[in-house]
Amino acid sequence: MSNTYQVPTMAQKAAAGEMPEVLFWVGCAGSFDERYQAVTLAFTKILNKVGINFAVLGEEETCTGDPARRAGNEFLFQMQAISNIQVLDGYQIKKIVTACPHCFNTLKNEYPALGGNYEVMHHSQFLQGLIQEGKIxxxxxxxxxxxxxxxxxxxxxxxxxxxxxxxxxxxxxxxxxxxxxxxxxxxxxxxxxxxxxxxxxxxxxxxxxxxxxxxxxxxxxxxxxxxxxxxxxxxxxxxxxxxxxxxxxxxxxxxxxxxxxxxxxx
Amino acid sequence: MSSLPQILFLLVLGAAGFILYKRISYIRKTILLGRPLARNDRPKERWKTMALVAFGQQKMFKRIGPALLHLIIYVSFIVINLEVLEFIIDGLAGTHRIFASALAGFYTLAMNVFELLALGVLISCVAFLVRRNLMNVPRLSSAELKGWPGLDANLILWIEILLMIAILTMNATDQLLAYRGVEGYIPLGGLWISSSIQGLFEGLSSGTLLFLERFAWWFHIIGILGFAIYVTYSKHLHIFLAFPNTWYSNLEPKGKMPNMEVVTQEVKSMLGLQAPPEATDQSEIGRFGAKDVTDLSWVQIMNAFSCTECGRCTAECPASITGKKLSPRKIMMDTRDRAEEISQSKASGKDGNDDGKSLLGDYISQEEINACTSCNACVEACPVNIDPLSIILELRRYTSMEESGSPAQWNAMFQNVETSFAPWKFPPTDRFNWASKLNQEEKKPTNNE
Known part of the structure; x- marks a missing residue:
């Protein structure tokens, strides 16, 4: 049985010597929350249909640290952020798309101060782009x-x-x-x-x-x-x-x- | 002519200047109780922000009614103060309307503009008084305005009304005296607004008119000097501080929290990414986050002095709207009150911030800061770009990192992030399980399509 939809991980891409165009940062809710998993699946299917060369981190992804930082725990936030940056930079990620505005904000605005510089898009912007380009x-x-x-x-x-x-x-x-x-x-x-x-x-x-x-x-x-x-x-x-x-x-x-x-x- | 009025005027001006100087130094010192913060980048953008937000009152116009009334008072404040220049020259030189002969027709035009604005201010202030006291505007009648803040707001409106009445009385009596040919008074050829109240004074003797005119003149100038001093004690400081406050606005995206460099050093050394910070550095590390105003930045304290307690922040705050204890305006009022308490204590040689009290605990409660959703509605709403959220987040940092005093559910969330790398307690190995559903659904019969 062939699988209609693919979700390659960065590890797989790297092993194959490939570099995806964009990393889909799924986020904790997108990974674990049953209701939001449907959003993750919907977005993955769209990426598949449009033929975007993307990948996810899979089990290598962890919380961006946003809730810890907003609740005052700067240590925990930075532990998360610095570890995530190591993973992202390890894969030489340049561009990230996420369906979570909290991840989006943290990755885009707060990771640079800790050395993580990426082009980060919210999935609404990404979808807007696909529509404008006529890909959807x-x-x-x-x-x-x-x-x-x-x-x-x-x-x-x-x-x-x-x-x-x-x-x-x-x-x-x-x-x-x-x-x-x-x-x-x-x-x-x-x-x-x-x-x-x-x-x-x-x-x-x-x-x-x-x-x-x-x-x-x-x-x-x-x-x-x-x-x-x-x-x-x-x-x-x-x-x-x-x-x-x-x-x-x-x-x-x-x-x-x-x-x-x-x-x-x- | 006796030079007694000139001497008196010089004394009044000197005294007012001295008191103002003292007050401004005090406010400056109080603001500088805050930690240093360099915010001089992107000067072009800063001047632009100041021009639009403070000078152009851009953000006031989200509510058009109050914005127009406020605009009238603001424009009048700037324009009528040009007349104060003449007052001061006249006062010192013993002249009367020194610009009148030089400017001739233009002077009359200018006076008419001033009078029109004075009338506008009168009407606006009355409207604001009615709105504040008789109409039930929630943000103008909340609990935090009980007592001095509410009185302060009303006093300012009354003072402005009195000052405007003084200007119109002065002009009305001045022109009556001029028409009667009293020496030193110059006919200006028609002041539309004050001439309409001349009827009130027509029956009076020239001596009484002279007294009234002089009284109104002195009342106006002393009133303005007094007002300038009063403002330094009042919520009304925004008329000056709105300018530096908007210049020093946060120009970063509102969602971005500033990074704590001290923490970065420690985290990096914990992760083995860099050598641990030198022991000598440790002693310099202050508190994490803020417990008191001295832990805040000077910009945050300036924010508090710039706040005119309009309450637009609180009116937009989702926590406040749904009856929680949090009010962003109160955060700013508390910050100023505490800063002044410390400053006054220091000035009188007492303990300053070592008085056993602190901003968090004695002024702002945990319940208040815990209610914040960090949604930035308060920041967006503020007409002078005050950032109450940044203070709340600093207080939370202190609570979490210095006291481990966060709500139990947050501590549980912290633990989940530490052990499961997600705010919920799921095994990290399940993170990618969603992918197995991707092609499963295809097989299920569906009826949505």
Whole structure:
């Protein structure tokens, strides 16, 4: 039985004396979180379909250190970062794409101070590029045509790195009706998981942040909430469950939307 | 003419200048309690940021209503202060409206512009007073504004109203005196706004008018000097500090946290990548992160002095919106309060920061810093580019690295990263298991396509 899709590792590439065009940094959520694995799979399939020469680190990949750094543990962050840089530089990696804005921010902005210099892209930017180059031609129509969709800005993509248009360009290519939430782009409301909040219970308050954000998303009347971040995906999906809307409203990552359009989803 | 008013004026000006000098030195010293930080790179970009954000008030215009009212006050502040130059020359030289004859028609035009702006300021300040006290704007009525901060905000508006009334009264009475031919007063040929209130003063004797005109003149100039001194005690310092504060903005992407070089040295030596730092270096290593304002950088303390407590940060903060204890504005207010406490204590020869108190603990609680999602909404919202997040993250660094005092779930996460190289407790050998699902799904019957 032949495998339709391939995921070569850097170790395999190096053994074959090959150098991939881009490293797909999967991230911890993309590797372990069952829901986000679907995003990893969708993006991998897209890379396969377009014929991108890519590789992953596989078991050699470890946490970038982002949550440790945001929670104050600079030692642990730097331990992770320096080890990762050794691996990345060992393979002479030049270009990285990741579906996690936290990994994206850390690799792009914080690794250079520790000697790791790479061209880092978020998968929304990568997909935007593929669409612009005509390497992905949207089928449009079908399940998506004219349907309302809203996009939730991830803080680490938006405010942290001023990437607002790439994810929107991806959505626009899908022939869907993009309805913005009241707080969007630079004023977008956080899902509640950034700054290592993903890994602890929220502090005492009157409401959970993801519920506040989900309510805002539901107000747009969109049946699809698009996200570009594993933590946002979890938080928004939990918010939808909290509102008992999981039958009507789905939370999908940009890569999943493209994969569906291209008939690549399982 | 007696030169008594001139002597008096010189004394007032000298005293105000002396007090201001003292206050500015005090503020400078307090800001420099912070750690050194070199932020002089990319000067072109810095001047541009200052021009757009401070001078051009770019970020104010995210909320158009308050932005317009604020713009009127701001423009008036700059323009009307040109008139203060004349006040000072007149005061010292014993002249009256020294520029009037030289500038002739242009002078009248300028006075009319000043009056129009003064009226604009009056209207804006009244609108702000109503908005602050009668309309329920959440960010203007939060708990952290109880007491002095709220009083401070109102006082500034009242002082500005009084100063503007003084200008208009002065012009109205001045022109009445000029029309009556009183010596030294120059008819300016029509000041539209003050002439409309002349009716209030028409019945008064020239002597009373003279007194009123002089009173308004002195009230205005002493008021302005007093205001300048008051500002140094107030949240209103932003009128000056917005400029350096935006010049020293963080120009890096907002998501980037500064690297701790001391930690890098230790980590590299632990990993055997470089020789351990010399023992003598160790003694120079201060605290990791920040417990008190003296652990912060001077820019962070300047941020605190530049804060005018508008609360746009808190209004945008997801933690604050959902009822958590965190308020980025309070972080800045606390930072300034603590910096001033240390500075005053030092000035009076006391313990300074060795008073057993600290920013973290006595002013800002763990609960507050633990609520932050590091989303940068506060940083984005600030009209003068203050960065409350950077302070929160420094406090977290101290908590984690010096006290191991992070929330238990974070400590568990740290442990997972250390042992499983992921924030969740999965065996690292399972990291690539997802790949086995890649071609599995194909075989499953699907109904989505």
């Amino acid at each position: 031609v949207m089928k449009g129509g079908g399940t998506f045509k004219g349907k309302r969709i809203t996009f939730h800005d991830s803080c680490y993509l938006g405010r942290a790195n001023d990437v607002y248009e790439a994810p929107r360009d991806v959505i626009k290519a899908l022939d869907m009706e993009l309805v913005e939430m009241k707080r969007c782009r630079s004023k977008g409301l956080c899902c509640g998981a950034g700054g290592a909040q993903m890994f602890k219970e929220p502090e005492k308050g009157s409401k959970d942040i993801n519920v506040e954000r989900t309510e805002e998303a539901l107000q747009t009347g969109a049946k699809t909430i698009a996200v570009g971040c594993p933590f946002c995906l979890t938080m928004m999906a939990d918010g939808i469950k909290n509102k008992d809307k999981e039958k009507d409203v789905q939370v999908l990552d940009l890569a999943e939307l493209i994969a569906k359009d291209q008939g690549l989803s399982g």
